[in-house]
Each structure stands twice: as structure tokens, then as C-alpha cells.
Amino acid sequence: MxxxxxxxxxxxxxxxxxxxxxxxxxxxxxxxxxxxxxxxxxxxxxxxSSGKTRAPKGETKAGGTRVAPKYRNPATGDTWTGRGKPPRWIQDQDRSQFLIAQ
Structure with missing residues (x-):
């Protein structure tokens, strides 16, 4: 052993x-x-290369264009387009205070 x-x-x-x-x-x-x-x-x-192709700037892979952000969090700079599920920082709040001046 x-x-x-x-x-x-x-x-x-x-x-x-x-x-x-x-x-x-x-x-x-x-x-x-x-x-x-x-x-x-x-x-x-x-x-x-990862094998993934990147869409040209300003376009999505599906061929559409990107939507400009409509809301900005002044504390962090995070943005949201107003589409889809709202982020936590804007939920249950008055969205007008987060509007980005156009």
C-alpha cells in the first residue's frame, strides 16, 4: 500500500x-x-469574430430605425423611449418630469 x-x-x-x-x-x-x-x-x-453581424448605426437588425429616447433619468442618465415595459426609475411617477426637451 x-x-x-x-x-x-x-x-x-x-x-x-x-x-x-x-x-x-x-x-x-x-x-x-x-x-x-x-x-x-x-x-x-x-x-x-463572433459570427454575428451588426446592424448599421441607427438601424435595427430587422431593418427598422431606432427610436430616439423620450425620457431621461437625471440621476443616472439612463434613457427610455417610452415603448415597452417602463424601467423602475420611472414606474409609478409623473413622466413629465423626465421628458427630454425636443
């Missing part, structure tokens, strides 16, 4: 082997990625 100290020594040896193997495999993977990037002329945006 192995003792506690022997098991700790084995774990330390395994941790060292794991670290060495990880470094080797990381280096090989990095070399492969660099080769693929060079072969295909990829840019960082090609490699690391």
Missing part, C-alpha cells in the same frame, strides 16, 4: 509531466494555427 507522502510525490511528478505535455501541444497547435492563417491570409477579425 502506498503512503500519503508517496502519493503526493507521484502527483507532483504527474503535474510536471502534464505541464510539459501541455507546453509541447500548445506550441504545436500554435504553429498549425499560424500556418493556416498565413496560407489563407486570414485577419484577426476573420478568426475571432
Amino acid at each position: 502506498t503512503t500519503y507522502k508517496e502519493l503526493l510525490q507521484q502527483r507532483a511528478e504527474l503535474d510536471a509531466q502534464i505541464s510539459e505535455a501541455r507546453q509541447r501541444e500548445n506550441a504545436a497547435a500554435l504553429a498549425q494555427v499560424r500556418a493556416l492563417v498565413a496560407d489563407f491570409g486570414l485577419t484577426p477579425e476573420d478568426v475571432f
